[in-house]
Amino acid sequence: MSEFVRLEVEDGVGTIRLDRPKMNALNGQVWGEIRDVTTEAADRDDVRAVVLYGGEKLFAAGADIKEMAEMSYTDMVRVSGVLQASCRAVARIPKPVVAAVNGYALGGGCELALCADIRIAADDATFGQPEILLGIIPGAGGTQRLSRLVGPSKAKDVIFSGRFVKAEEALSIGLVDRVVPPGAVYSEAMAWAGQFSGAATFAIRAAKESIDSGLDVDLETGLAIERQQFAALFATQDSSIGMKSFVESGPGKAQFVGA
Secondary structure: OOOOEEEEEEOOEEEEEEOOOOOOOEOHHHHHHHHHHHHHHHHOOOOOEEEEEOOOOOOEOOEOHHHHHOOOHHHHHHHHHHHHHHHHHHHOOOOOEEEEEOOEEEOHHHHHHHOOOEEEEEOOOEEEOHHHHHOOOOOOOHHHHHHHHHOHHHHHHHHHHOOEEEHHHHHHHOOOOEEEOHHHHHHHHHHHHHOOOOOOHHHHHHHHHHHHHHOOOOHHHHHHHHHHHHHHHHHOHHHHHHHHHHHHHOOOOOOOOOO
16 A cells, blocks of 8 residues: 555546645655556556646645755666656556646656646646756656757756746746636546546547657657557447447547447
């Protein structure tokens, strides 16, 4: 059983809940638990979409600096692999993933949020990659995912300075996708995730894999990935169900079975 990370499932939505008082500091144990719980959420058929959530007060305020300060180079060679593997596991969940961000999402917390497909933030939320102020750089994917999301210039400004990014700016640069009142963050995230509870599971998976894989290759290779995924879906029950339903009843009425 995980001590600080748990999976809560309701109506097809799995919430990966961080709960390490007071600041959800991300130490080695928490990162390992994130990876384990993420694997469970990815494998469970009753989980159709995932919400990443740190609670009503904050998402995650960053790494456990006390733990990190005691580490040597060889320690960090080992630990950094765990950090990236955990974030990679979240990013590769073959289902829609939304980060519900209250309060602070700093350092590793921001990097974790970057692994989601979209981010819904409170209007008083704060993001940032302040590692440079410690004499280091982001190590759980921040230099790569942030630059791909907001562009290299904006990413360099945030990472080089280590400054905090308030919700309004985060929305304007594309770091978050929606800003809502603090009390509505989780319900909005659940509503977004909940729309996929009856979706065509393998089509969603194929769309996500096509988009994510295509971003790392040239256009022609990306189109080849899309073509293969598109053709493969014709082997699923859901494609037959969806097209038959469209012909007989019009769009949006198919009852998919997730197979």
